[in-house]
Amino acid sequence: MSIWEYANPKKFMALSGRVLPWVAGLAALTLAAGLVWGFFLTPDDYKQGSTVKIIYIHVPAASAAINAWAVMLIASLVWIVRRHHVSALVAKAAAPVGLTFTLIALVTGAFWGQPMWGTWWAWDPRLTNFLIFALFYLGYIALWEAVENPDTAADLTGVLCIVGSVFALLSRYAVLFWNQGLHQGASLSMDAQENVSDVYWIPLVICIAGFELLFLALVLVRARTEIRTRRAQALMARERLA
Amino acid sequence: MTALLIRDLRLAVRAGGGFGLGLAFFLLVAVLVPLGVGPEGGTLGKIAPGILWVGALLSCLLSLDRIFALDFEDGSLDLLATSPLPMEGAVAVKALAHWLVTGLPLTLAAPVLGVLLYLPASGYGWLVVSLLIGTPALSVIGAFGAALTVGVKRGGLLLSLLVLPLYVPTLIFGAEVVKRGAAGMEIATPLALLAAITAGAAALLPFASAAAIRVNLR
Numbered sequence: 001m002s003i004w005e006y007a008n009p010k011k012f013m014a015l016s017g018r019v020l021p022w023v024a025g026l027a028a029l030t031l032a033a034g035l036v037w038g039f040f041l042t043p044d045d046y047k048q049g050s051t052v053k054i055i056y057i058h059v060p061a062a063s064a065a066i067n068a069w070a071v072m073l074i075a076s077l078v079w080i081v082r083r084h085h086v087s088a089l090v091a092k093a094a095a096p097v098g099l100t101f102t103l104i105a106l107v108t109g110a111f112w113g114q115p116m117w118g119t120w121w122a123w124d125p126r127l128t129n130f131l132i133f134a135l136f137y138l139g140y141i142a143l144w145e146a147v148e149n150p151d152t153a154a155d156l157t158g159v160l161c162i163v164g165s166v167f168a169l170l171s172r173y174a175v176l177f178w179n180q181g182l183h184q185g186a187s188l189s190m191d192a193q194e195n196v197s198d199v200y201w202i203p204l205v206i207c208i209a210g211f212e213l214l215f216l217a218l219v220l221v222r223a224r225t226e227i228r229t230r231r232a233q234a235l236m237a238r239e240r241l242a
Numbered sequence: 243m244t245a246l247l248i249r250d251l252r253l254a255v256r257a258g259g260g261f262g263l264g265l266a267f268f269l270l271v272a273v274l275v276p277l278g279v280g281p282e283g284g285t286l287g288k289i290a291p292g293i294l295w296v297g298a299l300l301s302c303l304l305s306l307d308r309i310f311a312l313d314f315e316d317g318s319l320d321l322l323a324t325s326p327l328p329m330e331g332a333v334a335v336k337a338l339a340h341w342l343v344t345g346l347p348l349t350l351a352a353p354v355l356g357v358l359l360y361l362p363a364s365g366y367g368w369l370v371v372s373l374l375i376g377t378p379a380l381s382v383i384g385a386f387g388a389a390l391t392v393g394v395k396r397g398g399l400l401l402s403l404l405v406l407p408l409y410v411p412t413l414i415f416g417a418e419v420v421k422r423g424a425a426g427m428e429i430a431t432p433l434a435l436l437a438a439i440t441a442g443a444a445a446l447l448p449f450a451s452a453a454a455i456r457v458n459l460r
Contacts, residue, residue, distance in 0.1 A: 135407040142403050146394045155457040156390050160404065163386060163450050167408045170439065174411040177432070178418065 007084035009227050016220045023220065027213035034206035042200055054112040056204060060211035062105035062130070068098025068215060069133075072140070073165050076158035086223070088154035089230075091161065092144055093222030097215055099137040106130055125175045132171050136164050150230070243327060243335050250339035254308075264301040264344045265351055271297035272355035283360045290359035291369070291420035297355070298348045298373060299380060299409055306384040307401055309340050310392040310455065319392075323459055329452035337378075337385040337448070345377030361424060368423025372436060376416040379440040382447050383408045389451040393458040411439055 006012045038056035075091035078084060109127065110120045121127065143160055147153035275293050276286055313319040322332045352373055353366050361369065387405035391397035415436040422429045 132407055132410055135403075139400075139404040139407060142400055143390065146391070146397065146400050152393065152457055152460065156454055159450050159454050159457075160390060163447070164408070167411065170411040171407070171414075174414040174435075177435070178414045 004082070004084070007082070007086055009086055009230075012086045013224060013227060016224055020217065020220050020224075023213055024217040027210055027217050029210075030206055030213060031210035034203050034210050038200075038203040038207060042203060048116060051112060051115050052200070054108050055200065056207045058105055058108040058112060059204060060208040061101045061108065063208055064211040064215045065098050065101035065105055065130075065133070067212065068094050068101060068219075069137075069165070069168070071219070072098065072161050076161040079154055080158045080162075085154075085230075086227070088158070089226040090219060090223050091157065092154070093219050093226055094215075095137060095141050095144065097218045097222070099134065099141065101211070101215070102130060102134045102137060106134065123179055125172075125179055128175045128179070129172050132175070133168060136168050140164065243331060246322070246327070246332060246335050247339055250336060251342060253312075254339065254343040264305050265347050267304055268297050268301040268348055268351060269355065271300065272358050276359065287360040287362055287424075290356060290361040291365060291424060292417045293359060294352055294355060294361070294369060295373075295376075295413055295417040295420065298345075298352065298377065299413055301348060302344050302377065302380045302384060303402055303405060305340065305344050306388050306405065307391070307398050309336050309385050309388040311388070311397075314392045314458070319455070320459060323456070329455055330448045333385055333389065333451040333455065334382075334444070334448045337381045337444075337451075340385065341378050341381035345373075345381055349373040349377060361420075364426055365420050365424030368429060368433075369420045372416045372419040372423075372433065375433070375440055376412050376436050379412045379436075379443045380409065382440075382443045383412070386447045386451045386454070389454040389458070392455065412436065415439065 006015055035056055039053050042053070044050050044052070071094045072091045075087045075094065079088040079091065106127075109130075113122065114120050140157055140160060143157050144153055147156055271293070275289075275297075279285060279289070310319060313322070323329060325332075349370060352369050356366055356369055384405055387401050387408070390404060391401045394400055415432045418432040419429050419436060422432065
């Protein structure tokens with residue numbers, strides 16, 4: 001019994017089929033709980049008023065966007081080293097979801113920045129990084145779309161994902177060097193002296209968990225769709241030969 | 243390797259296109275920006291470092307698809323793959339050839355265009371130095387993008403989409419060197435980081451590019 005067993009598409013389909021309703025249900029539950037708690041049951045901030053509640057979408061989306069790239073990187077590495085097709089398909093499935101989360105983080109950030117900083121957009125390091133990050137996602141997805149042979153596409157996007165990760169990290173520090181900005185520091189780190197107060201913290205953690213579960217559920221659905229598409233294509237190819 | 247380098251250089255110079263085109267494009271950018279921004283010396287001098295770097299980057303981008311596309315079409319890339327020269331070496335040589343016909347001329351032309359953009363006098367030296375150190379990274383990163391898209395039909399636009407985000411760190415540090423140099427500030431840190439990116443990219447990316455080429459030749 002090892003994890004590689006699920007590299008077999010049939011086993012993966014069976015497992016993911018069983019797990020998916022639970023993951024999706026849990027995602028719905030935590031998201032509903034976290035968002036309702038965050039939006040309606042927390043007090044307004046003494047300076048920011050109710051705009052502070054954007055945090056319940058903004059921060060979880062941003063963290064899910066970064067985790068999505070990490071999933072793509074690991075899945076690409078597994079594909080390149082061990083050549084499990086399911087792995088490549090998971091990387092492919094994660095990309096559009098990650099891009100969507102990136103865009104959600106950018107847009108909610110703009111909605112938050114407008115009343116707080118007086119501007120929709122600022123060339124602040126974190127904002128700039130996320131914009132560049134969105135471009136990396138776009139390039140990755142575009143390469144998947146452009147290459148016809150699925151195995152070639154998986155290989156090329158895998159290499160791009162690895163190189164892109166290095167350059168995304170480089171850009172992160174380069175941008176920090178380029179401009180100091182408006183965005184506040186981390187609100188949640190484990191060892192920080194200053195965290196957001198508990199009233200906001202607990203629903204925020206629930207929301208983050210909800211977004212990660214939502215991401216997992218979406219990736220599973222998309223990966224299952226990809227596998228079924230592959231099967232359908234294989235069937236059609238066989239029909240044509242026969 | 244030398245033979246391959248000489249062959250690539252000859253092709254670039256004689257077959258026309260790539261060699262002069264990048265330079266002409268660079269010149270056009272330097273002419274169009276003042277037309278769009280207005281002729282005030284203060285504004286132009288202030289944005290000159292950034293414009294010159296962005297212009298160099300874009301003109302570099304123009305000729306990237308030529309690195310592998312023609313060789314891929316006529317089959318010489320297959321010959322290279324079966325030759326005793328490892329693909330990594332061939333990729334590095336092709337990136338070097340690309341730099342010699344685009345990056346180097348751009349570097350040499352940049353001070354002249356700096357005059358058009360009222361670059362402050364103290365910036366010229368650092369402009370040349372930063373381009374000299376930074377443009378090889380553009381060629382190596384570009385060769386990686388070209389290797390990824392060589393099998394894609396009409397991959398030019400895709401190539402830009404893939405390569406431009408990878409150019410971000412080089413652009414930031416390169417333009418920063420010139421900006422600081424023009425303002426008379428110390429430039430050691432961005433210059434060292436720029437050099438680090440070039441050295442790191444030149445050392446590691448040929449492996450990734452070669453892997454991509456092998457996949458595309460499969």
